[in-house]
Amino acid sequence: MAKYSALCIRTKYWSPGEDYLSIIVESIKKNVKNNDYVILSEKAISTAMGNYIDENIINVSLTAKLISRFWMRINWGYILGFLCHFGRRLIQRLREYPLDEGSRHKQIILQYAGFWEALMWGSEGGIDGSNLPYAFVSLPLKNPTKIAKKICQEIQNKLNKNVIVIIVDTDKTYTFRNFHFTPHSKTIIGIHSFGGWIVYSAARALKLKKKSTPIAIGGRILHTKKALTIANIADKVRGAGTGTTVWDMAARFNIGITEMSWEMIKNFKHKPIVIIREKNN
Numbered sequence: 001m002a003k004y005s006a007l008c009i010r011t012k013y014w015s016p017g018e019d020y021l022s023i024i025v026e027s028i029k030k031n032v033k034n035n036d037y038v039i040l041s042e043k044a045i046s047t048a049m050g051n052y053i054d055e056n057i058i059n060v061s062l063t064a065k066l067i068s069r070f071w072m073r074i075n076w077g078y079i080l081g082f083l084c085h086f087g088r089r090l091i092q093r094l095r096e097y098p099l100d101e102g103s104r105h106k107q108i109i110l111q112y113a114g115f116w117e118a119l120m121w122g123s124e125g126g127i128d129g130s131n132l133p134y135a136f137v138s139l140p141l142k143n144p145t146k147i148a149k150k151i152c153q154e155i156q157n158k159l160n161k162n163v164i165v166i167i168v169d170t171d172k173t174y175t176f177r178n179f180h181f182t183p184h185s186k187t188i189i190g191i192h193s194f195g196g197w198i199v200y201s202a203a204r205a206l207k208l209k210k211k212s213t214p215i216a217i218g219g220r221i222l223h224t225k226k227a228l229t230i231a232n233i234a235d236k237v238r239g240a241g242t243g244t245t246v247w248d249m250a251a252r253f254n255i256g257i258t259e260m261s262w263e264m265i266k267n268f269k270h271k272p273i274v275i276i277r278e279k280n281n
Helices: 020-028 042-048 062-083 088-095 099-112 144-159 196-205 224-238 246-253 262-266
Strands: 004-011 037-041 052-054 136-138 164-176 179-182 191-193 209-218 270-278
Touching: 004 020, 004 224, 020 037, 020 042, 020 144, 020 270, 037 042, 037 144, 037 224, 042 136, 042 164, 042 270, 062 088, 062 099, 062 196, 144 164, 144 209, 164 196, 164 224, 179 196, 179 224, 209 224, 224 270
Parallel strands: 037 164, 179 191
Antiparallel strands: 004 270, 037 270, 052 136, 164 179, 164 209
16 A cells, blocks of 8 residues: 655635746745645635635525525434534534525525535535635636646646646545545546435445545546545645634634635635655655
């Protein structure tokens, strides 16, 4: 079995409009070597590209309101939360699911990801508000493989290093024997994307092995199991940033879930890049 070393790279917060290619190259140039794996946060790239939306501008439908009031508070708070082995704090938060902010969030999911994704409890359809201020939520990258290849080429051109770039989302991929699956809408070949909240709930209830989801690879074709292992190492090294959920993020400052400012969020330690190296290289 291959062994790996990992180095987490701290950078400034990638604000909308940032030249993320230059930031990546500058951040890794002293440490990267040929054949290293450069693991990047999808959300950081998406934010830098301005691929986000303000939920405060959304007009809420009756469907979104019903999902927030009944499905989230009752079904997740009293039934699915227990089946999925959620902790007491998360279950309590789901029982008190915010009706105004929650309805706006669910409306975004309905519009961009569809009804079945809106029935998930968090990061529905790859749409997520953690590590973003106010009522902003990031949208999933439309063509992550193209972006991964572009980053590979930039590193080759500027640093003369051949690396493997993996863009990762913290949403989990579950494994049953040799079958890998995720509710995430985009992923690499070898990981099956389907099922939404049903598959998620079943996997959590059965306590299947879970790892972060690689959504794109550039530079080399990787075996699915290896890509999952590397993605999971990066996730553990990187940590949760400002918080695993918007609730955790708000709790750190004792503010409302839409009261985080750009200035506050920039004061956190940001670790959107991890360099991973096989020890036998």
